[in-house]
Amino acid sequence: MELTVESLVAELELTLVSGLQAAQAHVRWVHSTELTDPTPWLKGGELLLTMGIQLDGPRAQRELIDRLADHEIAGLGFGTGFTHKKLPAALVTAARKREFPLFEVPYELPFIAITERAFAQLVNERYEMLQRNMVGDVLAEALTGHLYPEELQARLRPFGIGEQVAVLAFATPDPTAAAALLERILEREGVPNLVAIRAGLLCAVIDANGLRRAVKGGDGGGDRKGDGSDDGNGGGRDPIALARKLRGELAERFGTVAAAASRVAPAHSLRLSFHEARCALEAVRLQNGDAPRGGASPDVASYRDLGAFQLLLSLQDDDALISYCRGVLGPVEQGEGEYGDELLRSLDVFIEHNGHWEKAAGALYCHRHTLRYRIRRVEQLTGRDFSQARDRIEFWLALRGRELAR
Numbered sequence: 275m276e277l278t279v280e281s282l283v284a285e286l287e288l289t290l291v292s293g294l295q296a297a298q299a300h301v302r303w304v305h306s307t308e309l310t311d312p313t314p315w316l317k318g319g320e321l322l323l324t325m326g327i328q329l330d331g332p333r334a335q336r337e338l339i340d341r342l343a344d345h346e347i348a349g350l351g352f353g354t355g356f357t358h359k360k361l362p363a364a365l366v367t368a369a370r371k372r373e374f375p376l377f378e379v380p381y382e383l384p385f386i387a388i389t390e391r392a393f394a395q396l397v398n399e400r401y402e403m404l405q406r407n408m409v410g411d412v413l414a415e416a417l418t419g420h421l422y423p424e425e426l427q428a429r430l431r432p433f434g435i436g437e438q439v440a441v442l443a444f445a446t447p448d449p450t451a452a453a454a455l456l457e458r459i460l461e462r463e464g465v466p467n468l469v470a471i472r473a474g475l476l477c478a479v480i481d482a483n484g485l486r487r488a489v490k491g492g493d494g495g496g497d498r499k500g501d502g503s504d505d506g507n508g509g510g511r512d513p514i515a516l517a518r519k520l521r522g523e524l525a526e527r528f529g530t531v532a533a534a535a536s537r538v539a540p541a542h543s544l545r546l547s548f549h550e551a552r553c554a555l556e557a558v559r560l561q562n563g564d565a566p567r568g569g570a571s572p573d574v575a576s577y578r579d580l581g582a583f584q585l586l587l588s589l590q591d592d593d594a595l596i597s598y599c600r601g602v603l604g605p606v607e608q609g610e611g612e613y614g615d616e617l618l619r620s621l622d623v624f625i626e627h628n629g630h631w632e633k634a635a636g637a638l639y640c641h642r643h644t645l646r647y648r649i650r651r652v653e654q655l656t657g658r659d660f661s662q663a664r665d666r667i668e669f670w671l672a673l674r675g676r677e678l679a680r
Contacts, residue, residue: 293375332364355381423542434466438482439514602672
């Protein structure tokens with residue numbers, strides 16, 4: 275859990291008098307000060323503690339709040355029982371006006387107790403971040419496809435992951451913050467896992483055998499291989515059921531969360547499993563918001579939603595896939611240099627919006643005439659006509675294939 279003014283105040287059993295919403299922002303550090311203007315020595319995101327020794331009038335109190343709010347300071351803990359017997363009225367009024375986090379620190383609670391609590395939490399955050407980076411490196415190496423099966427298994431073994439795995443993928447507004455919660459839920463469910471962020475998605479590589487405990491009796495018939503079959507015990511190994519359960523808990527904390535699950539597969543096929551989950555999410559997104567067809571779990575995307583992605587995933591030869599993508603997209607990438615990526619991005623959005631100029635231009639935040647120019651330029655470079663469905667389909671496949679081959 276990340277350190278916020280709200281979480282720290284709650285842990286200390288204190289009360290926020292203003293700025294509840296802003297108090298949910300991350301606290302970067304904690305300082306104590308008696309300066310009337312400490313902002314020249316602050317970067318933003320700090321929690322300040324003060325006894326207000328120099329804040330001897332309403333004007334100075336209001337100005338301090340304005341300075342801190344303008345400098346994006348996380349909040350202010352005001353010590354009472356020294357210079358001030360209670361929170362000054364002007365200070366409270368100014369904080370409420372700016373919706374700035376302010377709380378009273380009573381005489382009995384020394385500042386050192388607050389800083390110790392905060393620093394302990396910040397150290398834990400740094401440690402978790404280091405661990406997350408190391409885990410991310412393991413997943414990145416596993417997804418290269420260059421490891422022998424024995425090497426890949428050795429990388430996964432420290433995480434309790436055996437010979438059969440599945441990949442769960444979640445699209446969430448803040449994957450970094452959601453990662454710690456996902457790990458805790460999987461640990462609670464008894465599922466060995468490797469959680470990391472990849473391609474902007476929150477991913478969990480899970481040991482298939484651990485799924486028995488996670489979904490036993492939770493969703494009726496199990497899906498041993500993720501293909502609708504059952505292992506006969508009413509629980510099974512169903513990545514979709516687990517993904518649905520995890521998605522629900524993540525959504526309670528982080529709002530809208532999209533989820534996908536791969537089928538259970540041998541660990542040496544981890545790269546393919548990752549892309550299966552990732553492409554399922556992408557395929558559902560391209561269905562203009564249609565619900566995924568995940569069988570008993572309609573809110574989780576799966577291989578059933580892959581559509582044309584299934585063709586791309588069936589190409590086991592990366593060199594062949596790269597060659598195909600270059601053959602289709604190469605004239606744009608080579609002919610326009612760095613601007614080629616912008617042209618292809620515009621084409622991608624144009625195709626996703628079924629050739630609707632206004633909707634595509636709106637999604638790209640550009641004028642429709644600008645978009646028309648970009649599409650015409652791609653047509654000139656490639657000799658294609660994007661009013662023709664065949665050309666649009668071929669380029670859509672090449673754009674998706676380029677993502678898989680990266």
